[in-house]
Amino acid sequence: MSWKIILRNSVIVLGLTALGGFIIGIASTSSPGGIPLAALAVSNLLFSIVGFFICGCITTQERWKYLSYTAIVVWLISFVNLFFMGSAVNVGHWLIGLPLTFILMLIGGGISTLFVKSPK
Secondary structure (H helix, E strand, O other): OOHHHHHHHHHHHHHHHHHHHHHHHHHOOOOOOOOOHHHHHHHHHHHHHHHHHHHHHHOOOOHHHHHHHHHHHHHHHHHHHHHHOHHHOOHHHHHHHHHHHHHHHHHHHHHHHHHOOOOO
C-alpha cells in the first residue's frame, strides 16, 4: 500500500471541497446573512463525490482499499472544522461525518467504476 496515493487522493478530495467552500463564500459576499450553511453543505457533498470519483478513476489498482483509506484520512483531517466553523460544527457532527464520508466515497467511487474498469 502506498501512502503517497492515499495522500494524493486526500488532497484531491479536500482541495475540491475547499474550492466549493471558496466558491460559496465568494457567491455569498453580497448576502446580508453571510455564508448560508445549507449551500456550504450541498457544496461539500457534491465536491466530495466529484473528488472520490476522480480518485476512483486514477486509482484502479485496489481501488476500494485506497478509497476507504482516503475516506478515513479525509474524515480525520476534517476535525479542524471544529476550530474554524465555531458553533456550527461540534464533535457530534464530526462523528456523524464518518459514515457520511463513506457514503460519499461509495457514490463517487461507484460512478468511477462505470468509466474506468479495474485491471484484471
